[in-house]
Structure formats: C-alpha cells, structure tokens
Amino acid sequence: MLDMLKALFEVRGEVIRRVGDRLTLAAVIWLAVALAVSVFVVWAFAELADGVVEGESRRFDRAVLLWIDAHSPEWLDGPMRLITALGYYWVVVPLLAVAVLAFYLKGWRLSATLLLVSTVGSSLLTAVLKAVFGRARPEVLDSGYAASFYSFPSGHATVAVGFYGALTLILAYRLRGFARWAVVVSGVSLVLLIGFSRIYLGVHYPTDVLAGYLAAPLWVISVGIVYVAWLSVRGLRTAEARRKGS
Numbered sequence: 001m002l003d004m005l006k007a008l009f010e011v012r013g014e015v016i017r018r019v020g021d022r023l024t025l026a027a028v029i030w031l032a033v034a035l036a037v038s039v040f041v042v043w044a045f046a047e048l049a050d051g052v053v054e055g056e057s058r059r060f061d062r063a064v065l066l067w068i069d070a071h072s073p074e075w076l077d078g079p080m081r082l083i084t085a086l087g088y089y090w091v092v093v094p095l096l097a098v099a100v101l102a103f104y105l106k107g108w109r110l111s112a113t114l115l116l117v118s119t120v121g122s123s124l125l126t127a128v129l130k131a132v133f134g135r136a137r138p139e140v141l142d143s144g145y146a147a148s149f150y151s152f153p154s155g156h157a158t159v160a161v162g163f164y165g166a167l168t169l170i171l172a173y174r175l176r177g178f179a180r181w182a183v184v185v186s187g188v189s190l191v192l193l194i195g196f197s198r199i200y201l202g203v204h205y206p207t208d209v210l211a212g213y214l215a216a217p218l219w220v221i222s223v224g225i226v227y228v229a230w231l232s233v234r235g236l237r238t239a240e241a242r243r244k245g246s
Contacts, residue, residue: 037217037221041214041217041218041221042218044214045211045214045215045218048207048210048211048214049133049152049211051207052133052135052152052207052211053133057205057207060206060207061138061140061205061206061207062140064199064205064206065138065140065141065199065202065205065206066140066141068199068200069141069202072200076200080196080197080200080201081145081197081201083190083193083194083197084156084194084197084198084201086160086164086190086194087155087156087157087159087160087194087197087198088156089123089159092119092159092163095163096115096116096119096163099112099115099167100112100115100116103115103170108170108174111170111174114166114170115163115166115167115170118162118163118166118219118220119159119162119163119166121162121219122158122159122161122162122163122215122216122219122220123155123158123159123162125158125215125216125219126153126154126155126158126159126212126215127155129152129153129211129215130149130150130151130152130153130155131150133150133152133153134150135150135151135152135205135208136150136151137150137151137203137204138151138202138203138204138205140202141201141202142202145201145202145203146203147201147203147204151203151204151205151208152205152207152208152211153208153209153211153212153214153215154195154198154204154208154209154211154212155212156194156195156197156198156204156209156212157191157194157195157198157204157208157209157210157211157212157213157216158212158213158215158216159216160190160191160194160195160212160216161191161212161213161216161217161220162216162219162220164187164190164191164194165187165191165216165217165220166220167187168183168184168186168187168188168191169187169220171183171187172184172187191213195209195212195213196209
C-alpha cells in the first residue's frame, strides 16, 4: 500500500514538473513573438515618424483628408461626433473606473491592474510623444470641430487601443464561443471607428492615427510581457512547492 502511494506521488510530481516545463516553453514562445512584434512596431513607428518630420507624408495626408471629405454623406457627421467622444478622457476615465471595479469584485484583480496600467500608460505615452514631435493640427478641412494640443500621434487612437483594445482582449480571454467573437469584432470595430472619426472631423492626419495605433500596442505588449513572465514564475514556484510537498 505504501509503495502504491509512493508511486502515485511520484507520478503526480512528474506531471507537475511537465506542466511547469510547458508553462516555461509557452512563456518563452509568447515572449519571442511579443519581442518580434515589438521590433516591427518600433520600426514601423520610426519610419512613420521620420516621414512626418521630413514632410514626406504631407501629400498623402492631404489627399486622404480631401477624399474622405468629398465622399462622406452629411448624415455621417452626427455619428462621427458621438464616436469620437468615446475617446475623450471624460468618457474613458469613468468607463475605466467601472471596468476596474467590476473586475476587482469578480476576483479578476490582475485583469483590473492590467487594464488600468494599459490605459494610463498609453495616455502618458501619447502626451510625451505629442510634446516631442509638436506637430500642428491639420488645417485642410473646416468641419466646425476643434481640438487642442498637438496632433502626432493621435491620443484618441492610442487610448482606443490602450483601453478598448485591452478591455477586448481581457474579455475575449474570459469568454468562449460566440460571445468571444462578438466581443472581438465589436472591440476592433470601435477602435477603428474612433480613429476614423478623428480623420473624418479633420482634427488629425491619417498618419497621426496610424502612429497612435502603433504606439499603443508597444505599451500593451510590454504590459503583456510582464504578465506572462509573472504567470511563468508563479506557475513554476507553485509546481516546485507541490513537488517538494509530495
């Protein structure tokens, strides 16, 4: 009987060790992919920023703004103003507070922390980049809609990814089946619409929005790397503790 119990504990310990090894391998693979994506994002942002600074994107930006203005129906103005409002801090902050509180009450404390760090970090990153590049707002269109501070990168696009994008990822991870895909499609659509609304209203160049979409993922990926590393260390410590206990 004792020999049988000993054998069972040995099998249990081996299973835990294999889980720990797989967790480490999964973490390594995820970190490698995240690093590759980060390198691409940094390169793409640097190329885009260089084009903006050198004035190479001016013709493209102007052409896109004029084309959208010429081909957009008048009834689109109201919905675009409503959608663009979702990217302002006076809307994002209350939604962030509600989401963080809801996650915390459900016991999703790490998800709550990740969402908070992603949103706040994206906002701070945008403010710093705007001050560094100091690009003036477009004066191509007269939509009657005004915006303050610098233009590059788009704060709305960055916050859209940092908050709505991160929220989408968290919920999609927790959900299954149709609900997961519904959240993903809705979240991605909202992020894209917020960015488009800034171009439609003439307060951002297309390259501003693209830069915002590139700046936010870099921060989100960095947060994700910390998250995966933390999960890996916690999993290995748990496996090791159980192995010693057996």
